[in-house]
Amino acid sequence: MVRNDDGFREPRIDSKKCISCGQCVRSCPLLNGKMAKRPSMCYAARSLDDDLRNRSSSGGVFGLLALETINNGGVVYGAAFDVRSQSVRHIRVDNIQNIDMLRGSKYVQSDISAAIFADLKSDVRQGVPVLFSGTPCQVAAIRSLLGDAIKGIILVDLVCHGVPSPTLFGKMLSEIKEGQNLDKIDTVTFRDKSKGWRNRELCIVSGGRNVVGVPSEIAYYGAFLDRLSIRKSCEDCMFNASRSGADITLGDFWGIEKVAPELDDNKGTSLVIINSEQGKKAFDRLRVEKKAIDIESATKANPSYWGKHRSNPRRSKFLALARIVTISRAYKETSKGFILFQLFAKVRRRLMSIVGRFPNNSGVGFLRCKSKRSV
Numbered sequence: 334m335v336r337n338d339d340g341f342r343e344p345r346i347d348s349k350k351c352i353s354c355g356q357c358v359r360s361c362p363l364l365n366g367k368m369a370k371r372p373s374m375c376y377a378a379r380s381l382d383d384d385l386r387n388r389s390s391s392g393g394v395f396g397l398l399a400l401e402t403i404n405n406g407g408v409v410y411g412a413a414f415d416v417r418s419q420s421v422r423h424i425r426v427d428n429i430q431n432i433d434m435l436r437g438s439k440y441v442q443s444d445i446s447a448a449i450f451a452d453l454k455s456d457v458r459q460g461v462p463v464l465f466s467g468t469p470c471q472v473a474a475i476r477s478l479l480g481d482a483i484k485g486i487i488l489v490d491l492v493c494h495g496v497p498s499p500t501l502f503g504k505m506l507s508e509i510k511e512g513q514n515l516d517k518i519d520t521v522t523f524r525d526k527s528k529g530w531r532n533r534e535l536c537i538v539s540g541g542r543n544v545v546g547v548p549s550e551i552a553y554y555g556a557f558l559d560r561l562s563i564r565k566s567c568e569d570c571m572f573n574a575s576r577s578g579a580d581i582t583l584g585d586f587w588g589i590e591k592v593a594p595e596l597d598d599n600k601g602t603s604l605v606i607i608n609s610e611q612g613k614k615a616f617d618r619l620r621v622e623k624k625a626i627d628i629e630s631a632t633k634a635n636p637s638y639w640g641k642h643r644s645n646p647r648r649s650k651f652l653a654l655a656r657i658v659t660i661s662r663a664y665k666e667t668s669k670g671f672i673l674f675q676l677f678a679k680v681r682r683r684l685m686s687i688v689g690r691f692p693n694n695s696g697v698g699f700l701r702c703k704s705k706r707s708v
């Protein structure tokens with residue numbers, strides 16, 4: 334795996350070492366992709382434990398699945414912030430205390446090392462119950478690589494907006510450390526709920542001190558939501574809409590206030606999409622408040638599920654600038670005149686949808702208003 338110019342890790346073949354065995358072609362999730370299938374059930378759900386919900390991005394369903402797995406003698410694989418390397422990577426957790434490290438969305442590409450993949454293979458071979466959680470493309474890759482051995486694993490993926498580059502994430506942390514004179518960052522919470530679930534906030538803690546509101550942090554989040562820092566391949570995602578082969582897909586239940594207001598207290602409600610019998614059994618075991626909702630109504634305010642991602646034409650400009658100037662400067666420069674453009678695109682889209690030429694969620698256009706963004 335090597336880093337490309339934008340800072341994303343991607344596979345490269347060393348032609349001097351390649352023996353043309355064809356294994357990469359046989360196991361490539363892109364070449365062996367699945368057709369979109371209709372999920373069997375869809376729910377709005379939330380954990381009965383408010384504290385657990387508060388520490389999760391949405392309704393805490395992932396935390397409950399992880400708890401259930403470990404209580405049954407199993408292990409959980411998921412993304413965690415690693416203080417030593419100051420980066421996000423997949424880890425293996427086999428005790429309840431460490432589930433906290435996996436909780437919460439990290440808006441950056443998570444690294445799955447060869448060592449972690451070897452641990453996963455070994456757990457599966459020994460018949461240990463496994464829960465693996467990741468983005469849909471990671472789940473599809475794990476499925477492809479493990480082949481038939483996958484049967485014992487519960488695979489959980491996320492409704493996915495796309496991932497920013499680890500290099501940009503590292504740069505944000507370095508800028509904060511330099512600007513604030515800090516040695517290291519201890520925790521990064523992308524979805525701090527102090528001001529409510531809808532008011533998404535990045536919260537960075539160092540030495541017990543909360544460093545909210547720093548320009549690099551605001552620009553990093555803005556660039557992610559505006560799709561300026563998203564990996565190129567996320568613009569045409571092949572794994573959303575339950576195509577990853579995951580047993581369960583989790584997301585935020587945006588629009589819950591319209592569909593099931595009784596489950597909305599602004600502390601987080603999960604969108605739970607059941608894709609398999611194994612997923613149904615695992616979800617049925619959890620103690621949650623839930624309501625079955627049809628998939629169209631459930632995803633109406635969440636275009637990411639269907640992969641209705643809009644590319645941002647300024648993405649390359651932003652990433653090129655962010656290599657040479659600070660993230661906030663790159664964001665400012667890239668966004669110049671953009672608010673007007675966004676407004677124009679939005680009005681145009683609305684007019685087109687009124688006259689029936691385009692569905693309301695097509696075309697280019699990004700809203701700066703946090704609460705309107707479906708991430």
Ligand SMILES: Cc1cc2nc3c(=O)[nH]c(=O)nc-3n(C[C@H](O)[C@H](O)[C@H](O)COP(=O)(O)OP(=O)(O)OC[C@H]3O[C@@H](n4cnc5c(N)ncnc54)[C@H](O)[C@@H]3O)c2cc1C
Nearest residue numbers: 389390391393394395411412436437439466494584585637
């Ligand atoms: C990059 C990204 C984009 C997302 N985009 C959307 C969206 O557009 N719409 C939407 O409704 N939901 C989106 N989500 C999912 C949402 O934010 C919640 O993660 C999801 O609803 C599960 O919430 P929870 O409360 O059940 O559990 P949580 O405790 O919040 O879930 C944590 C789980 O997410 C996994 N995870 C966290 N970060 C990463 C990462 N970088 N790479 C791989 N796995 C990770 C962890 O392994 C853990 O299992 C996104 C998540 C990520 C990571």
Ligand code: SF4
Nearest residue numbers: 351352353354355357
């Ligand atoms: S898996 Fe086989 S064909 Fe693919 S790069 Fe490696 S050696 Fe070459």
Ligand code: SF4
Nearest residue numbers: 469470493495567570
């Ligand atoms: S948008 Fe698709 S390709 Fe990008 S990280 Fe998410 S699942 Fe992977």
